[in-house]
Amino acid sequence: MRDFKDVGNKFEGNVDEMVTQLNIDQKLIFDRITAGISDDNSEVLRLYVSGEGGTGKSFLIKTIRCWIKKYIEKDTAVTAPTGIAAFNIDGLTIHRLFQLPVEHGRTAKYTQLSDGVLKIIREKLKNVVLIIIDEVSMISNITLMYIHLRLTEIFNTMDCDNGWFGKKHILLFGDLLQLPPVHEDPPFIELSKLKIEKYIGAMGSINLWSLFSYDELQINVRQQGDNSYRDILTRIRIGTITDSDVTILETRKINFRETNCNDRLQELCNYLQNLPMDTVCLLPTCALCDILNTAMLNRISSDKIELVAQDLAECAPYLKKKVMKILNKDDEDSSRTAGLARIITVKLGARIMVRRNIDVSLGLVNGTIGTITSIIRSAIDNEVEKIKIIVSSGIEHIIERLNVKFEVMDRAFVIRKQFPICLSYGMTIHKSQGLSLKHAVVEAGNSIFSCGQVYVALSRVTTLSGLHLINFDPSSVKANELAIIEYNRLRTQYRPDLIHINILKQRVHKIRDTIWAISSKNILECQVNDKDINDSTLWHIRGLPNVNNISCYANVSIQCILHSSILRKLLLRLEHRNIIRRFINCYMSNDETINIMAIRQLAGDQYLEKIQRDVSEFIIHLINNIDNIKSVIEHQLNITLRCKVCNYTNTKIYTNYILLLQLPENLKKSYTLQELIQYNFSHWNNVEKYVPIVMLSLYLKRLI
Structure with a gap:
C-alpha cells in the first residue's frame, strides 16, 4: 500500500498537453472513458481496449490516469501481471496490489484476506475510481476471477446489484495475440465448473469476460518510422508471413563463421559486446538464458562470488532431512523456490536482473537490469550482506537478501533468505512483453514453443535495423486461433466497421537452426557432466546424411x-x-x-x-x-563346460564389445536390462557332450 501511494504521487505534469498528443484512435477512447467516469449517473464502465504492439496503450493509460488525478481528484489503480509490464506503466503487479495468492509452478486456491489486512487495503484504496489492468493476454481466466473476488471483498459489493469487480470502473488493456498465460486458460475462455469448485469452492459463476465491452486501437506509433517493418509485424501477429517477409528478416540474421557449437557461443558473446549497452538478448527459454549468461560471466576477469541461500525448514522434525536433501540438489528449479536460486554466481561488473519487486517508486521491480559495482560483506562471517548496483539511469541502489516462504512438499515449508537477482545478459521473451527497445538480439528459431512468441519478441524493437536474429524459423510464426475467433466476435458486436481477421494455415518451409547452445524442443537430453569438461551439451538427435544411400x-x-x-x-x-x-x-x-x-x-x-x-x-x-x-x-565372457560324468570343468575366456542376450521364452511381460542379464548368466546351460578323452586323461594324471 505504501508502494501504491508512492507511485500515485509521481503523476504530476501538463495533462492538457498530453491530451493534445493523443492520435485520433487514442482520443476517441479517451473521450469515451473520461465521459463514463465523469457522469455519476452512468453505468459502471467495463471496457477492454485492444491493439497490436506499439499502438500507444501505455501512453493512453498514463494520460487517463493524470486526467483523473487533476480533474476528478481521484486515484487510479494501475496493474499488470509482471513486474516489468507494471513498471512500464508506473503501476504495481496484480498479485501485489490485490494480495492474490501465489504458488510458484502451479495455480493457488483463492484465500480471503484477514480482517486486519482488509482494513488497511480498504483505507488505502477508498479513493480509487478506476482500475486499469494492462497486458491482459497474460492473465488467466482464474486470475480474472480472483481479481473480481478480491475487489468485491475490498469494496464489500458481494450482495450489490451489478457488484462485479467491486462495482468500480475497470479497463483491460492488451493484445490477445501476444503471449498467453503461463498456467491455465486465457481470460476469454469460460471457467469450467470443475475449476470453479477446485479453486474457489463454489458451484458456479458468471462468465466475467462477457461483462466487458470492446474497443480497439489501430494506429501503430512504435514502428511509425519504419512502415515496412510495421507491415511485417502486422502479418506475423495473425500468424501469416510472406516469402518477401522471410527474405527481409533473413538479412537481419547473425552470420556465424564458426562451425563448432561452443565456438559459436563465444562468437555470439563477441557480437553482443560490440552492440550498444542497452541491447537486450531475448530468448525463448530459461535454459538458453542460463547458457548465455554463464558464457558472458566467464568473460569477466574478476573473481567469482557465490551467493548461497540461507534456508530454514518449517516442518515436522522427521521431514527436515528429506526437505534439505531436496533443496541441495544441483538441478534445483528456481520456479519451485519462489524464483530465488539456492546458489547465484556473480562477479563485480556482471549485469544482473532483479527478480522481485523491491521498491516500485525507485524502479527496483521484477525485471530491472543493473550492473554490480561492489559488495558489502559481514565483519563476522565474511558472508555477502549487501550488493550495490547501478541501473541504466546512472542511479545506484543497494540490494539486500529477502525472506521468502515456499512449500517444498506437503506440509513442509522453507523460509529462504537470498538475493532476488539473476544474471541478465539473456532475458526470456515472456519477461519482455510490454517493453519498447531500440536494439535487441532475438532467438526466433526452432526453440520457439508458444503462439505469439515470435511476434512479441520482434515487436519489442522499434526498427528493423535494431533487430539482430540469432535464428529465424518461419514455421515458428503462429497465432492463437481461439484468440482470432474471439477478436472476430468482439469486432462483430462492438466494432462492425473493422474487418474480420482471416485464419490462414500456411505451409511454411522449416529452417533448421544454426546451433549455438541448446534446443528446448524435441530433444533427448544427454548431458555431459565431467570435471574436465566445463560445458554441458544437450544433443538434438537427428539422422546422419546418407550420402551413398547404403550407409x-x-x-x-x-x-x-x-x-x-x-x-x-x-x-x-x-x-x-x-x-x-x-x-x-x-x-x-x-x-x-x-x-x-x-x-x-x-x-x-x-x-x-x-x-x-x-x-x-x-x-x-x-x-x-x-x-x-x-x-x-570391452567385456570379458567366461564360458565354463562341466562333464556330467566326472565333473571336470573347462573355462574359455572371450572378450568382446557387444553383449548378445537371449529373450526368455515367456514373453507375457516386459523385461528390464538387468532382468535379461540375470536370465542369461545366472544359471548353467547343459551341453550334450562329454569332456574329450585327451582332457579326461590329463585330469586323471593330475589325480594320480
Whole structure:
C-alpha cells in the first residue's frame, strides 16, 4: 500500500498537453472513458481496449490516469501481471496490489484476506475510481476471477446489484495475440465448473469476460518510422508471413563463421559486446538464458562470488532431512523456490536482473537490469550482506537478501533468505512483453514453443535495423486461433466497421537452426557432466546424411555411440585433429558436411564398399581403432563346460564389445536390462557332450 501511494504521487505534469498528443484512435477512447467516469449517473464502465504492439496503450493509460488525478481528484489503480509490464506503466503487479495468492509452478486456491489486512487495503484504496489492468493476454481466466473476488471483498459489493469487480470502473488493456498465460486458460475462455469448485469452492459463476465491452486501437506509433517493418509485424501477429517477409528478416540474421557449437557461443558473446549497452538478448527459454549468461560471466576477469541461500525448514522434525536433501540438489528449479536460486554466481561488473519487486517508486521491480559495482560483506562471517548496483539511469541502489516462504512438499515449508537477482545478459521473451527497445538480439528459431512468441519478441524493437536474429524459423510464426475467433466476435458486436481477421494455415518451409547452445524442443537430453569438461551439451538427435544411400548400418551404429553420455565424454577428450572429434564437432553444430565415409574407413576399408554389412561387426572393428573407449565397453565372457560324468570343468575366456542376450521364452511381460542379464548368466546351460578323452586323461594324471 505504501508502494501504491508512492507511485500515485509521481503523476504530476501538463495533462492538457498530453491530451493534445493523443492520435485520433487514442482520443476517441479517451473521450469515451473520461465521459463514463465523469457522469455519476452512468453505468459502471467495463471496457477492454485492444491493439497490436506499439499502438500507444501505455501512453493512453498514463494520460487517463493524470486526467483523473487533476480533474476528478481521484486515484487510479494501475496493474499488470509482471513486474516489468507494471513498471512500464508506473503501476504495481496484480498479485501485489490485490494480495492474490501465489504458488510458484502451479495455480493457488483463492484465500480471503484477514480482517486486519482488509482494513488497511480498504483505507488505502477508498479513493480509487478506476482500475486499469494492462497486458491482459497474460492473465488467466482464474486470475480474472480472483481479481473480481478480491475487489468485491475490498469494496464489500458481494450482495450489490451489478457488484462485479467491486462495482468500480475497470479497463483491460492488451493484445490477445501476444503471449498467453503461463498456467491455465486465457481470460476469454469460460471457467469450467470443475475449476470453479477446485479453486474457489463454489458451484458456479458468471462468465466475467462477457461483462466487458470492446474497443480497439489501430494506429501503430512504435514502428511509425519504419512502415515496412510495421507491415511485417502486422502479418506475423495473425500468424501469416510472406516469402518477401522471410527474405527481409533473413538479412537481419547473425552470420556465424564458426562451425563448432561452443565456438559459436563465444562468437555470439563477441557480437553482443560490440552492440550498444542497452541491447537486450531475448530468448525463448530459461535454459538458453542460463547458457548465455554463464558464457558472458566467464568473460569477466574478476573473481567469482557465490551467493548461497540461507534456508530454514518449517516442518515436522522427521521431514527436515528429506526437505534439505531436496533443496541441495544441483538441478534445483528456481520456479519451485519462489524464483530465488539456492546458489547465484556473480562477479563485480556482471549485469544482473532483479527478480522481485523491491521498491516500485525507485524502479527496483521484477525485471530491472543493473550492473554490480561492489559488495558489502559481514565483519563476522565474511558472508555477502549487501550488493550495490547501478541501473541504466546512472542511479545506484543497494540490494539486500529477502525472506521468502515456499512449500517444498506437503506440509513442509522453507523460509529462504537470498538475493532476488539473476544474471541478465539473456532475458526470456515472456519477461519482455510490454517493453519498447531500440536494439535487441532475438532467438526466433526452432526453440520457439508458444503462439505469439515470435511476434512479441520482434515487436519489442522499434526498427528493423535494431533487430539482430540469432535464428529465424518461419514455421515458428503462429497465432492463437481461439484468440482470432474471439477478436472476430468482439469486432462483430462492438466494432462492425473493422474487418474480420482471416485464419490462414500456411505451409511454411522449416529452417533448421544454426546451433549455438541448446534446443528446448524435441530433444533427448544427454548431458555431459565431467570435471574436465566445463560445458554441458544437450544433443538434438537427428539422422546422419546418407550420402551413398547404403550407409544405414553405419548411421545407426555411430548414433548409438554418440548418444551414450559415457562414451561421448571420453570422445570429447580426444585431440581436435582426431577424425572422431572432428566428426562430433560437425554433428554438434548441425553441419551438413559430416564425413561418414571417413568414419567407415576408420573401421576398415571393407566398409567403404556399397553393400550392407553386419552392424555388430562394424561396431567391433570401429571400436578396435578407438583406443580410449575400448576399455570402457570391452567385456570379458567366461564360458565354463562341466562333464556330467566326472565333473571336470573347462573355462574359455572371450572378450568382446557387444553383449548378445537371449529373450526368455515367456514373453507375457516386459523385461528390464538387468532382468535379461540375470536370465542369461545366472544359471548353467547343459551341453550334450562329454569332456574329450585327451582332457579326461590329463585330469586323471593330475589325480594320480
